[in-house]
Amino acid sequence: MMQAIYLDNAATTALAPAVLSAMQTQLEKCYANPASTHGPGRNAAQVVAQARTQVANLIQARPEEIVWTSGATEANNLAIKGVADFHHRQQRKPGHIITARTEHKAVIDPVRDLESRGWRVTWLNVDAGGRIDVPALAQVLTHDTALISVMHVNNEIGVIQDISAIARLARENDITLHVDAAQSLGKLPIDVDALGVDLLSMSAHKLHGPKGVGALYVRQRPKARLLAQIQGGGHEQGLRSGTLAPHQIVGFAAACTLAGSDMAEEQGRIATLRNDLWGKLKTLPGLIRNGNGEKTVAGILNISVEGVDGEALLAAVTGGEQALAVSSGSACSAARAESSYVLRALGRTPELAGASLRLSLGRFSTQADVDIAADKISWEVNRLRALSPLWEVSSKMQAAS
Amino acid sequence: MIYSNQIETRFRNPGYPGAAQPIDLTGRAETPGSAAVLQLYLQIENGRVMRASFQAFGCPACIAAGDWACEWLTGRKLVQINTLNATQIESALELAPAKRHVALLVEDALANALTNTVTRNPP
Amino acid sequence: MSIYFDNNATTKLDEPVLDAMLPYLRETYANAASLHKPGRAARAAIDSAREQVAALVNAHPSQVLFTGGGTEANNMALKGLAARLKPGRILVSAIEHPAVLEPGAALTRSGWQVEQIPVDAQGRLNLQAYARLLEKGDVRIVACMYANNETGVIQDIPAISALAREHGALMHCDAVQAAGKLPMHYRQSGAHTMSLSAHKIYGPKGVGALILDKGLDIDALLHGGSHEHGLRGGTENTAAIVGFGKAAELAVQQLEKRRAHTRELRDHLQTGLRAINGIQVFATEAERLPNTLQFSVPGFDGESLVMSLDRYYIAVSPGSACASGSVEPSHVLLAMGLPADIAKGAIRVSLGKDNSQDEVNQLLTVLAQLTQGGAPMPSINPGVLAG
Numbered sequence: 001m002m003q004a005i006y007l008d009n010a011a012t013t014a015l016a017p018a019v020l021s022a023m024q025t026q027l028e029k030c031y032a033n034p035a036s037t038h039g040p041g042r043n044a045a046q047v048v049a050q051a052r053t054q055v056a057n058l059i060q061a062r063p064e065e066i067v068w069t070s071g072a073t074e075a076n077n078l079a080i081k082g083v084a085d086f087h088h089r090q091q092r093k094p095g096h097i098i099t100a101r102t103e104h105k106a107v108i109d110p111v112r113d114l115e116s117r118g119w120r121v122t123w124l125n126v127d128a129g130g131r132i133d134v135p136a137l138a139q140v141l142t143h144d145t146a147l148i149s150v151m152h153v154n155n156e157i158g159v160i161q162d163i164s165a166i167a168r169l170a171r172e173n174d175i176t177l178h179v180d181a182a183q184s185l186g187k188l189p190i191d192v193d194a195l196g197v198d199l200l201s202m203s204a205h206k207l208h209g210p211k212g213v214g215a216l217y218v219r220q221r222p223k224a225r226l227l228a229q230i231q232g233g234g235h236e237q238g239l240r241s242g243t244l245a246p247h248q249i250v251g252f253a254a255a256c257t258l259a260g261s262d263m264a265e266e267q268g269r270i271a272t273l274r275n276d277l278w279g280k281l282k283t284l285p286g287l288i289r290n291g292n293g294e295k296t297v298a299g300i301l302n303i304s305v306e307g308v309d310g311e312a313l314l315a316a317v318t319g320g321e322q323a324l325a326v327s328s329g330s331a332c333s334a335a336r337a338e339s340s341y342v343l344r345a346l347g348r349t350p351e352l353a354g355a356s357l358r359l360s361l362g363r364f365s366t367q368a369d370v371d372i373a374a375d376k377i378s379w380e381v382n383r384l385r386a387l388s389p390l391w392e393v394s395s396k397m398q399a400a401s
Numbered sequence: 402m403i404y405s406n407q408i409e410t411r412f413r414n415p416g417y418p419g420a421a422q423p424i425d426l427t428g429r430a431e432t433p434g435s436a437a438v439l440q441l442y443l444q445i446e447n448g449r450v451m452r453a454s455f456q457a458f459g460c461p462a463c464i465a466a467g468d469w470a471c472e473w474l475t476g477r478k479l480v481q482i483n484t485l486n487a488t489q490i491e492s493a494l495e496l497a498p499a500k501r502h503v504a505l506l507v508e509d510a511l512a513n514a515l516t517n518t519v520t521r522n523p524p
Numbered sequence: 525m526s527i528y529f530d531n532n533a534t535t536k537l538d539e540p541v542l543d544a545m546l547p548y549l550r551e552t553y554a555n556a557a558s559l560h561k562p563g564r565a566a567r568a569a570i571d572s573a574r575e576q577v578a579a580l581v582n583a584h585p586s587q588v589l590f591t592g593g594g595t596e597a598n599n600m601a602l603k604g605l606a607a608r609l610k611p612g613r614i615l616v617s618a619i620e621h622p623a624v625l626e627p628g629a630a631l632t633r634s635g636w637q638v639e640q641i642p643v644d645a646q647g648r649l650n651l652q653a654y655a656r657l658l659e660k661g662d663v664r665i666v667a668c669m670y671a672n673n674e675t676g677v678i679q680d681i682p683a684i685s686a687l688a689r690e691h692g693a694l695m696h697c698d699a700v701q702a703a704g705k706l707p708m709h710y711r712q713s714g715a716h717t718m719s720l721s722a723h724k725i726y727g728p729k730g731v732g733a734l735i736l737d738k739g740l741d742i743d744a745l746l747h748g749g750s751h752e753h754g755l756r757g758g759t760e761n762t763a764a765i766v767g768f769g770k771a772a773e774l775a776v777q778q779l780e781k782r783r784a785h786t787r788e789l790r791d792h793l794q795t796g797l798r799a800i801n802g803i804q805v806f807a808t809e810a811e812r813l814p815n816t817l818q819f820s821v822p823g824f825d826g827e828s829l830v831m832s833l834d835r836y837y838i839a840v841s842p843g844s845a846c847a848s849g850s851v852e853p854s855h856v857l858l859a860m861g862l863p864a865d866i867a868k869g870a871i872r873v874s875l876g877k878d879n880s881q882d883e884v885n886q887l888l889t890v891l892a893q894l895t896q897g898g899a900p901m902p903s904i905n906p907g908v909l910a911g
Contacts, residue, residue: 003561004562008554008555011554012759015550020549028537032528040528041530113743212761230596232624241622246729308458315461325563389438389457
């Protein structure tokens with residue numbers, strides 16, 4: 001069915017076999033509503049409680065600090081709008097939020113929604129490598145800053161932000177810190193206390209768990225204060241209502257346990273593959289690696305290619321023999337073929353931002369995948385350049401200069 | 402991204418790539434901002450196109466349009482050439498409305514070629 | 525093996541539904557927003573599921589917006605519509621599910637006035653009172669459920685919608701319990717928005733839908749990306765959506781069979797309950813869902829009755845099962861004018877396609893024993909005993 005060489009693990013991942021079998025057991029045998037008080041309902045509740053502990057363990061949190069959601073997007077919405085609503089109710093007016101231009105749409109869009117409701121927003125710039133300048137962040141704090149929302153790892157370029165430093169600033173100024181950890185969960189060790197975050201969004205399907213489930217970590221001490229965004233029955237300590245889906249939750253938990261069991265080895269293996277891929281690709285002229293190469297999560301390589309059209313590049317590598325499944329810019333905005341705002345924030349021209357590929361590796365990526373991908377990309381880039389009336393000229397000009 | 406079979410095939414494996422020598426006529430067209438560039442090269446014998454080839458920088462539809470045009474041009478009399486119009490190209494390639502500009506690009510490149518004679522280098 | 529009579533709380537995943545889901549858990553796992561081939565395969569599966577879910581309520585596929593469940597769909601409808609309107613009055617039926625009542629209550633924070641429409645003793649919306657509330661003016665949104673989760677009482681949605689529309693109000697209908705149990709028609713219902721849930725129709729938990737017209741002015745609840753026309757951010761849960769589609773398709777195909785089967789069992793149960801001293805069945809004169817029966821047993825509160833039946837491996841629900849086993853009296857029965865002690869004693873039996881007459885007979889036998897003191901259970905509410 002899936003014949004393509006799959007290098008789009010930052011968009012979503014295949015279920016790990018252990019995850020699927022945990023889910024299948026629930027789907028086949030355990031179907032009661034965990035909120036029901038009868039026997040089957042209590043069994044389902046027990047399964048959910050066990051899963052809560054497993055997910056909490058991966059981030060060194062307590063089980064009661066985990067709020068199940070339908071995914072990281074909902075977790076981000078709950079964190080951002082929930083904190084804002086609480087602040088608004090306390091202060092009887094909107095306040096100020098700080099976030100970065102390179103955040104995922106699932107952060108940008110709820111923040112924009114607040115902006116339309118009277119909140120002031122500081123959109124932080126990033127450096128050429130994609131990192132936030134922490135001293136610059138300190139400059140924009142105000143007396144009514146209610147929230148700082150920063151992603152742990154960027155979904156397009158894989159750059160890792162200095163969360164601890166940002167957390168120190170937030171703590172000193174009594175500001176709630178939310179971190180979107182959709183791309184870092186299971187890939188970087190996370191200790192919510194050591195990092196100093198108040199709220200942390202998680203997604204299952206980025207670490208070989210199922211789609212449609214995620215969680216928000218909500219710090220108990222000192223208590224992060226936020227208001228529910230989906231009401232109706234008071235599930236999840238009143239923070240998120242709706243019938244829980246035990247099969248999804250169990251799948252998420254199994255994925256967390258698996259990721260926690262071999263994180264160092266597995267991320268080391270993936271980093272080696274990624275470095276090999278870059279090593280092979282960079283022999284092509286006119287290739288630029290996007291993002292800070294050093295402070296980058298193991299699984300992501302983002303490149304811009306000079307001298308080719310973005311749409312043609314993506315069509316070329318994702319079609320034909322040995323098609324690759326890769327993304328151009330962010331998968332989530334890919335339905336509209338616009339050039340990546342993340343890459344433009346790094347200073348890339350719209351053309352180079354458009355002519356970019358994100359290659360993201362996961363647990364099931366192999367050396368063969370890397371070899372095929374490197375060959376395919378090199379071949380297609382050379383072919384498109386040969387076809388272009390502009391490339392010969394510009395490469396001659398470069399050679400001359 | 403889903404392309405018509407015509408576009409998919411021609412983009413992946415164009416039949417008329419490059420700047421095939423000798424060249425008697427050549428014409429180039431660009432979209433505003435040079436997001437797409439198409440150049441046609443024609444070899445003329447006895448008032449007929451003996452050989453056509455193209456170079457393109459742009460999306461798959463743009464490359465396919467260049468290729469399709471070369472196929473259409475090959476063997477035709479010069480006097481017939483200006484009957485080629487954008488509508489023909491649109492329907493042949495099943496172009497999406499958002500891609501109509503590539504058909505206009507072919508029209509423009511061809512019009513420019515007809516007025517742009519290249520002096521053959523002596524052999 | 526336990527007897528499961530709690531099909532309004534959730535249903536067992538149907539085998540063909542699981543079979544339909546598995547390929548999307550195994551092979552076709554790509555992100556449906558991705559442009560590459562595997563991504564497009566996932567997108568195609570979602571598109572066909574959209575058609576199947578549309579058919580469940582005779583809507584157009586473009587009118588189906590997938591959500592993370594019925595609760596999210598209800599929240600989105602109320603808050604999303606309210607966000608685009610000048611704050612005014614919202615009317616909600618007094619017997620709505622908390623998934624409608626609570627987002628309604630949350631809107632009071634943004635200046636909305638939320639009022640409840642009373643129901644009669646049979647749990648039917650009081651149309652005269654409703655009309656009077658509308659005539660006071662400034663009603664922007666009306667919410668009324670298609671069928672009640674506790675009593676099973678079906679409302680006259682076309683009439684309720686028509687009145688709302690006459691007064692320029694938007695109509696939301698929570699159809700989570702009715703879908704798959706009744707023939708449904710989105711357009712004819714007159715509702716502007718309608719919420720559905722997969723796990724009430726033998727589909728998976730964690731997926732639902734909001735049915736709405738494309739042109740409707742509504743705000744997203746979950747912002748983030750351009751999924752679902754920008755109205756619902758988040759990576760699509762392909763497997764669950766495919767499961768929802770399959771469950772909807774089966775519900776349409778087997779609607780009459782399931783209706784007839786559950787109705788027969790329900791009527792058999794109701795007849796049997798009459799023979800047990802003191803049992804009071806609610807809303808018997810109203811038109812009800814074929815599978816639902818709510819009643820109280822004298823000397824028991826609902827919670828202890830559920831626990832007693834649980835020892836016989838029979839799963840029923842005390843009123844509405846929600847977040848926690850709350851011992852609050854059912855707000856639905858209170859709205860029907862029943863005294864609190866009776867309302868507290870209610871339990872709900874909700875039958876499903878896989879239940880049998882033999883199972884119903886077992887329930888009747890156990891209930892007869894319990895009421896005769898054959899298996900004495902202490903009531904957790906002494907007030908009930910005193911009364």
